Structure formats: C-alpha cells, structure tokens
Amino acid sequence: MKKVYLDYATTSPCDPLVLKAMEPFFFDRPGNASSMHSFGQEAKKGVEDSRDSLASFIGARPEEIIFTSCGTESNNNVIFGVSSALTDKGNHIITSAIEHHAVSEPCGYLERKGYKVTYLKVDKDGLVSPEDVKKAVTDKTILISIMHANNEIGTVQPIKEIGKIARERGVYFHTDAVQTVGHIPVNVDDSNVDFLSLSAHKFYGPKGVGALYIRKGSRIDKFFYGGDQEKGRRASTYNTSGIVGLGKAIELCRKNMGNEIKVQSALRDKMIREIPHLIPEVKLNGHPTLRLPNNINFSVKYIEGESILLSLDMLGIAVSTGSACTSSSLETSHVLLGIGLDHATAHGSLRITIGRWTKESDVNYFLENLPKVVERLRAMSPLYDKK
Ligand code: PLP
DSSP states (O other): OOOEEOBTTTOOOOOHHHHHHHGGGTTTSOOOTTOSSHHHHHHHHHHHHHHHHHHHHHTOOGGGEEEESOHHHHHHHHHHHHHHHTTTTOOEEEEETTOOHHHHHHHHHHHHTTOEEEEEOOOTTSOOOHHHHHHHOOTTEEEEEOOSBOTTTOBBOOHHHHHHHHHHHTOEEEEEOTTTTTTSOOOTTTTTOSEEEEEGGGTTSOTTOEEEEEOTTOOOOOSOOSSOTGGGTSOSOOOHHHHHHHHHHHHHHHHHHHHHHHHHHHHHHHHHHHHHHHSSSEEEOSOSSSBOTTEEEEEETTSOHHHHHHHHHHTTEEOBSSOHHHHTSOOOOHHHHHTTOOHHHHHTEEEEEOOTTOOHHHHHHHHHHHHHHHHHHHHHOHHHHHO
C-alpha cells in the first residue's frame, strides 16, 4: 500500500544527514561533554558547534542558548522560571486563548496558585490583536507569552508588534516558536523576544531535544536543580548526540528553508484551492495568507475528523485532527473553539501538514482519496441526512 505522511507538524522524520552527524556520538565519541579528558572535549565541541549554529540562525549569541529536552520543557522553564524570579514585580501573565498546552497548562497551574492570567481572545482567523495586548498590560504584568505560529491552524502571529509593546512597557516577551524555527525566518532581535522555545523534532532533527533562548541579563530562575551544566542554568548530562542532531538540522534548514518555503507554499495553496472544489461544505481554518507554508486545516461539515483520519489511515495516509496532544482525547480543540467554531464544526476538522519529503504525487493521492472518504462517511452521517 502507498504510504503518505502528511503529519509533519506533529513530528517530522529525522533527516538521514542529521542521523549521520549524530551517529559517532553514540559510540566512537562517547564522552560526557563535562569531562576534562579528550573524549569529553570532543563531545563538548559537538555541543558548542550546535549552540553556535542555532544562535546564529535565530540572531542570538551562543551564551543566550540553553539546550533542553523538548519544547514543553522550554515553555515550562520560562513560565515557572520568570514567575519565580519576578515575585517582587508582580503576578500577572498575558497569553492567548489558543496557545499549546505546554504554555496554557503551566499558566493554569499558576492561576490556581493565585496568579492572574489574561487569555487574550483571537479573531476568526486566529490572530491576536497587538492592541489587545497593549490594553491588557498592567504594572503587575511580568510576562507576555504569545506563540509565533499556531500548531493546529498555522496562523502566524504579529510577534514583532507584540514584542515592541512588551519592550515599551518593560515586560518580558516569550514566544513559543516550536512550529516556526526551521520553517519561516525567526530573529529574536527583530521581534524583541526575551525568551524563545524550540524543539528539534519539528524541523527534521531528533525527538527529545529542544532549546531555550534567554536574552542576556533576563531574570529567570532555573527549572532543573543538580549539576552545573549550561553554566548552572539547566542541570543534567548533555544529550550530546541529540544536541549535535539539533545543530545539524539547523544547518540543513539554513540551506533549504528558502526553497522549502516556496515548494511547500505551492503544495499548500494547491490543497487550499482544490479541496473546496472537490468537497462541498468545507471551511478553511486559520488565516488565508498569514499562515505556515506547510499547514492546511479544514472543517468538513457533518462528519467527525477522527472518522476521516481513521479512514485515510486505512489508505496509508497520515493526517491529524488537532494538535498531537489533544488528538488522543475527544476533547474539542480549544484552538478551533477559540476561533469561534461551534463544537460540531470543530469536531470535523482535519489538519494536513507537509514537509521536506512531501511530493506532488503524495498530495494528489490525498486529493484523490479524501472526497471518496468524505462521501462515504457523509452517507452514513445522521447529521448529513437531516440537512
Ligand atoms: N509548542 C507547540 C506550538 C507545539 O506544536 C508543540 C508540539 O506539538 C510543543 C510546544 C511541544 O513540543 P515538544 O513535543 O518538543 O515538547
């Protein structure tokens, strides 16, 4: 059976060149990057080269990067670390109603502990209004955390404008850039970002390694206590192979990103154009133009996204119905509710995300099969019957 992977935003395949760069660090160069001997120094070089690559890619300085285990850890570190360091300043956090759970859950925890959290509403395309951010800031605000692009609907936020407001008001600005690093340009100075989270498995690197950018001089408490790795800011033995893989993945993105944006945007636009012609009563979710080059999200009326996903899976096609973290529960996506969809329409959503190895023939195979699947499911749907 033909196998077509259209779920890159959940996790991307690891580029074989990344794997090749990582390989020596499992056996031939086994040292602990904190050790003084030559094995340790070889490992340390791998770590520091990766830090240099990442820093230059996002316009940061190497000493402003710490390596973490994932995007979730980076996000948690910022929210808990800033709130703990700034108890003297205030207890108010501003975020949006459509953040990934790796941001909204730590915010919810702090709320239960007495912090005040403003969850800004987004418009029908998923955009946060910088004006709303401006209005929400108080003299107790310690952090603004707005994601760079949404993982479900692909909408890219005006982080430059939001960063400018944060800077003017003297409030730290964090952006969860897990879906954007390696896919669209990201620059911490252009956007006045103080903290930025990223994760290697979203840009063709290995799973289980991420990074956090911390602007020099920012007040943030550490999240892991233990050894003095990362200058005492993040304890734990360096995940050398993972970090080397992240660095190699960044180098490949530096080389490929410009072309990939063009190729993927063209495939994305083909799907966005053709799906409404092939299937009646579908709705595009997310911004029509301010969206990730690799994201397509549609609601298909009268049927459930899960049923479409399972039927496509039987044809060898992998897509998703929401973020990976919510798709295993039947909870309605807070993102789709956040852009104003009703529960039924939100449940009928399908996210298609493409990447480095998606071919036009994969897209065609999907476009051939989706209408048949929808037609069959609608024929069985009591909602479709009643319309
Ligand atoms: N933030 C966003 C926007 C994401 O899409 C994800 C993963 O889907 C995460 C955070 C969590 O990243 P990780 O899987 O590396 O913990």
